[in-house]
Amino acid sequence: MNTQDLAIRFSESTGHQGFTFDCQLIPGDTDVIQIVVSDFEEIPVYISITETQILCISYLWSEAEVLEETRAEMLELMLEINIPMPLSSFSKISDKYVIFGALMADSSFDDVVHEVITLAENSVEAITALSDYLK
Amino acid sequence: MSILNKILTAVRGGAREVGEAIMDANGTRIFEQEIHDSKEHLKRAKCDLTDVMAKQMQSAREIAVVKSAIVDHEGYALEALAKENETLAIEIAEKVARKEDELEELEGLEKVYGAHVVRLKELVRKTERQIKDYERQLSMVKTTESVQKATAAITDNFVVSNAKLLGAKESLERIQKKQLDFDDKLKAAELIQQEEVEKTLEDKMEAEGIGKVKSTGVGVLERIKAQRGG
Numbered sequence: 427m428n429t430q431d432l433a434i435r436f437s438e439s440t441g442h443q444g445f446t447f448d449c450q451l452i453p454g455d456t457d458v459i460q461i462v463v464s465d466f467e468e469i470p471v472y473i474s475i476t477e478t479q480i481l482c483i484s485y486l487w488s489e490a491e492v493l494e495e496t497r498a499e500m501l502e503l504m505l506e507i508n509i510p511m512p513l514s515s516f517s518k519i520s521d522k523y524v525i526f527g528a529l530m531a532d533s534s535f536d537d538v539v540h541e542v543i544t545l546a547e548n549s550v551e552a553i554t555a556l557s558d559y560l561k
Numbered sequence: 562m563s564i565l566n567k568i569l570t571a572v573r574g575g576a577r578e579v580g581e582a583i584m585d586a587n588g589t590r591i592f593e594q595e596i597h598d599s600k601e602h603l604k605r606a607k608c609d610l611t612d613v614m615a616k617q618m619q620s621a622r623e624i625a626v627v628k629s630a631i632v633d634h635e636g637y638a639l640e641a642l643a644k645e646n647e648t649l650a651i652e653i654a655e656k657v658a659r660k661e662d663e664l665e666e667l668e669g670l671e672k673v674y675g676a677h678v679v680r681l682k683e684l685v686r687k688t689e690r691q692i693k694d695y696e697r698q699l700s701m702v703k704t705t706e707s708v709q710k711a712t713a714a715i716t717d718n719f720v721v722s723n724a725k726l727l728g729a730k731e732s733l734e735r736i737q738k739k740q741l742d743f744d745d746k747l748k749a750a751e752l753i754q755q756e757e758v759e760k761t762l763e764d765k766m767e768a769e770g771i772g773k774v775k776s777t778g779v780g781v782l783e784r785i786k787a788q789r790g791g
Contacts, residue, residue: 454714456707465739468732474711478700481708485715487729519712553733560730 427535429457429475435535436461442539466546469553473538480529482541484549489521491560500559507555513541514548525549564698568705589702596695603688610681617674620667627664631657 427435429451436449436459448462452472459473472483492500504516504523514527525548527541553560634657641650727735766772 452714452718454710454717456710456714458711458714460715460718465743466736468727468735472711472715474707476700476704476707479704481704481711483708483711491728491730519708522712550733550736553729557730557733560728 427475427480427532427538429459429473432473432475432480432535432538433459436539439539442536443543445543447539447542461542463543463546466550469546469549471542471545473542475531477531479531480533480538480541481526482529482538482545483519483524483526484545486516486523486525486549486553487560488523492523493559493561496559500556503556503559507552511548511552513544516552525552564701568701572705589699589706592695592699592702596692596699599688599692599695603685603692606681606685606688610678610685613674613677613681617671617678620671620674624664624667624671627660627667631660631664634660 433449433451436447439447441447441464446464448464448467450460450462452458452460456474461471461473463471469484469486472485474481474483508515511525514525517524517526525545527545529537529541533541634653638650638653638657641647641653763772
């Protein structure tokens, strides 16, 4: 599945499990799809496709939002809840903390939809769980 | 240095083009070429391997034939001796000797083919592992690069659309507020429904004259008349 095809599938989608999607293609060196899941409009999911995998990423918070005095504690906590969190993992891209899920390049559309919804839900869970460590 | 270490160094150094930082300009393409070449080597090695294995099997078959010829002729030599034909027996024995030379040569050849097969199989295995390793490394570099580029595209898009990346807490508050609004609406809808159920019941009871009966003009007049009469 390439980025354009996936974007079209999302645009045509009438929703899944009561969620609807707003899809936008962001052009660039690497094409990125922005998916806004209903009820989670503030935390969009970004999808990019490489030869080996489909990467779904949501941005959680930036380094500037982290309370410095408890930063190490927060990082350790993130490591600890990495496995219990279904399908998603924490990562960091430059100064932004992210949550992501990687799928095989030949995953089905339903798999991607499931991943996107899970990621949006996990994002809210993660921010809720770690908000004490944020400004 | 492992590929992950190289990626770490490049990312820490703030490289925007990790692929180039690690593998020089056009590095990933050169790497891809190496993978392609290795795959060609692998194809050739596999071809050679099939060839040599075929030759080995052929030798094995020939050895079996020669061995059985030797056994046969040893029998013939014994028969000739039994018939006291020494000259024939010697002639047969000479043939056995020639066959034994042939056998030795064939067995030597088979051993060489066998060693060759082992070497080629090892080569195929190593090449396959190398290709997998190259592909894994390339995929790591490409993924890092892709994520960087995707992030750049997303950030640029925010700048272009003048949108602001909300703070995490702000986002959370908005989402929770929406959730709360939704819950409130749900509760309100439930209340309305409940009221409607009760209303229908009251209506039914009233129609049957049960419970609180609404006062009507006629009813009141009847009561006044009754009071006066009483």
